[in-house]
Amino acid sequence: MGTPATRIGALGWLAAGLVALVSFLIGFVWLPSEQAGAQGGLWNAICRAAGIVRSAGAAPTAKTPAPVASDIAWNTQTLRNATSGDAKRASALAAGCAGCHGANGISPSDAFPNLAGLPAEVIYKQLDDYRTGKRQNPIMQAMAAPLDDQQIADLASHFAALPLAQGKGGTEKPALIMTGSSMRSIAPCAACHGPLGFKHGAPPLSGQKSAYLKAQLDAFASGARRNDINEQMREVARALTESERDALAGWYGGKPASE
Secondary structure (H helix, E strand, O other): OOOOOHHHHHOOOOOHHHHHHHHHHHHHHHHHHHHHHHHHOHHHHHHHOOOOOOOOOOOOOOOOOOOOOOOOOHHHHHHHHHHHOHHHHHHHHHOOOHHHHHOOOOOOOOOOOOOOOOOHHHHHHHHHHHHOOOOOOOOHHHHOOOOOOHHHHHHHHHHHOOOOOOOOOOOOOOOOOOOOOOHEEEOOOHHHOOOOOOOOOOOOOOOOHHHHHHHHHHHHHHOOOOOOOHHHHHHHHHHOHHHHHHHHHHHOOEEEEOO
């Protein structure tokens, strides 16, 4: 059982232990729990009580969803709408486009695209993107804003009925057109636009203005233009060098065969 002195010493140690335990519970559990709600949680409060400073870190924020590239969703109904226009009914409307895009849809300026012969669904989508602000251009946004769905379809039908400007292309065909660059995850341009720059379901490139094509590649690369669904063109353009964008625009553009 031990001597009286031993028992007294043991009791003293027990009392000291109890005091330490109570102090710990008060200082590291009860008080921190009172502060936890206002100061970042129980664990942070306990760390502060122990003299440990934890980095604040950024407060979790909700992930901002990526902006929708276009309000156009390609389905049976949309395709029907895009090709339901009346070319004759759009004649008066199309006259207002002649200043930039030419009376026959062949632009007199390198700064503006040729519209003649573009598929109706291509023109329909771009006009709708301008109208909704998905594609940015002050002039075109102002022109498209007052148009309703039927007028957009009529204009698309009007320009689609005009003869497409055929390009001669450059003297040297860039390898990217047929083979792309697997090392840089660049698909061949021909996969979407065809080996000669014309393929059903994609905007024709052959005969388009070289300067306009280069401006659009640059805009996709910088993100200034972002109405490409699933970011196909932005991903490709970002991977291209400046000289590659020049070469592609030059070859696809060339000069219209009608000149």
